[in-house]
Amino acid sequence: MSSSSLASAVVEQPFPAVPEEPEVQLGDLTAIRSLIRSQLVPKVLDVDIKAEYPQDFMRALGAAGGFRGAAAPAFGGNGLGMRHVVEVMEAVSEECLSTGFLVWCQTACARYIQLSGNDELKASILPRILSGEVLAGTGLSNTVKSCDTIEDFRLSARRVEGGYLINGVLPWVSNLGADHVFATGCPVQDEDGKLVFVLVDCDQPGFKLLDCARFIGLDGTRTLACHFKESFVPDDRVLAHPEESDEYVKRIKPGMIHAQMGMGLGLIDACCKLMQQSNKSHSHVNQYLDDQVGDIETVLAGARESVYEIADELSAGTGAERILEILKLRLAGGELSVRAAHAAMLHQGAKGYLVRNPAQRRLREAYFVAIVTPATKHLRREIARIESGERCDGM
Ligand SMILES: Cc1cc2nc3c(=O)[nH]c(=O)nc-3n(C[C@H](O)[C@H](O)[C@H](O)COP(=O)(O)OP(=O)(O)OC[C@H]3O[C@@H](n4cnc5c(N)ncnc54)[C@H](O)[C@@H]3O)c2cc1C
Structure with missing residues (x-):
């Protein structure tokens, strides 16, 4: 072997492998939306019709940083707070409310740990929940x-x-x-x-x-x-x-309820898209329906703005005093979900009744937003109790 070929062989030797720290994904929303399209969308019917639990997607979403808004960076969070949790839940629920609800379960549990006084759990299991390694309810x-x-x-x-x-x-x-x-x-x-x-x-x-x-x-x-x-x-x-x-409940409850809005926002948005789709061919008759897509989109845009604003306050440690607003917003979220899904169904017409059509699935999903705790009747009762002065702490 010539000296030059020896030199090139030496140069081409790879450096000894340095063990790499796995790169922590902080939850880029564009990457998360692409993950939803590639890994969740093809599974939505199996989740809905075959009761298939989307475990692989949940783990992939965790690996992509989708749960990291639920805690502070010191515990493996991304520092983007509840707004990020809501945005991820919203993007997931736009395709599949079942999986959107699982995102709520996972991030709510992470948040309960972060807001506890248990430093050992914060150091041990919290980062594993945030990464999706451990699944939580x-x-x-x-x-x-x-x-x-x-x-x-x-x-x-x-x-x-x-x-x-x-x-x-x-x-x-x-x-x-x-x-x-x-x-x-x-x-x-x-x-x-x-x-x-x-x-x-x-x-x-x-x-x-x-x-x-x-x-x-x-x-x-x-x-x-x-x-x-x-x-x-x-x-x-x-x-x-x-x-x-008592103090713990006051810390966790407003955010627990508020974050659920991610489900409603995503579902309502999806219903608006179903209405728009139908209007391409049927606006001449759809115009006689009570709820038009523009009406629902306007309410949705206002609700989204309020949800993000309160989410930011809750992340900053304030906002809990806005409990009445949080309860009213959450109530409106359930009601508008049902209204939007009903309108989407009427817009889609007979084809919305097909097993594989999303309109009838959205209707079944929408009722969940209105019945999961705190349900519509529960929210109305708590709002009435606060407004009548029967309950002054709002908790
Ligand atoms: C798909 C799904 C997922 C859910 N996931 C969760 C979750 O992750 N965590 C959680 O804490 N809750 C969960 N729930 C419960 C939910 O949030 C409500 O608390 C529950 O649906 C009851 O609310 P309600 O408003 O119907 O209660 P109400 O109308 O006030 O009363 C319902 C009554 O039914 C009784 N009841 C409840 N369950 C049963 C049952 N299985 N059989 C007979 N009677 C019963 C209760 O004693 C209660 O008094 C889930 C519910 C559903 C449908």
Whole structure:
């Protein structure tokens, strides 16, 4: 071998591989929209009709940074806050509300951890939820409804050495699986009605998941019944102990409700597109329908602006005092979802009735925005209680 060929062989030797830190994706919305088009859109009918849980998409969305708005950079968040959470949920819900709801479950659980006083969970599991490595749910419907005196608590806790023993059943919690986690809260015996909030491991002893409900929409959301029988939750999984729980609820509740608007905004937008599509050929008759696309788009644009503005305030640690506005906006979100889906259905006509047509799916999905906790009737009751002075803290 000549000296020159030796030299080129040496030059061409690759440098020894330096182990690379995986690049953290911070949630660029253009990249997320492209991921939605390539990985979610082809699956939407399977999620809706075959109840297929979009696990691969959820993990890919996490890897793309889609959940990182839910926490501060110190815990693996992207610093873009709740507006980013809402924007991602909105983009996903524009195609599939079931998956949009899963985004809410995942990011709500991340937020509950971030707003807790449990530094160990913030350092250990929170970054894994934000990256989509761990999938997470929130079993707080019953907690919230019971706190608002609408129904009885379905779970109860007992203080024992090093933790709490929990008993009872939550009938419907979504985004669950054997290796998932979820947050819930329930009253503790002998603690004067005060609650404990915990992060449950779905494989913890004394806990089991049962798949016993079929739904006419949102059936791909892995919504399972959670059975607790003397199930031990150690102190290191506690989000708020009884003496901390009143303040904790005040921290989590406004954002928990507000972020759900991402589902409504995305769904309403999709309904407007269905109306526009129909108007290309049928505007001569569609013009006689009560709700025209322009009317709904105008309300949607105003709602979107308010949602983003309040989301920014909540991220900055303010905005909770706007609870009445948040409740009214959320109520309008459910109502406008149903109205827009109804209008889309009437615009599409008979073809909207076909199994594979999105109009009838949107109608089934829209009712979910209006019935998931806090449901329309729940919101109206809380708004009436605040406005009559019966409730002054708004929580
Ligand atoms: C697809 C889907 C996904 C959901 N995901 C979640 C979630 O992730 N986390 C969560 O906390 N909640 C979840 N829920 C529950 C939801 O948010 C509401 O709390 C629930 O739908 C009841 O609200 P409601 O307004 O109908 O209650 P109300 O009309 O006030 O009362 C419903 C009553 O029905 C009773 N009830 C509830 N479940 C059952 C049941 N399975 N069988 C018989 N009776 C029952 C309750 O005791 C309650 O008194 C989900 C519901 C659905 C349909």
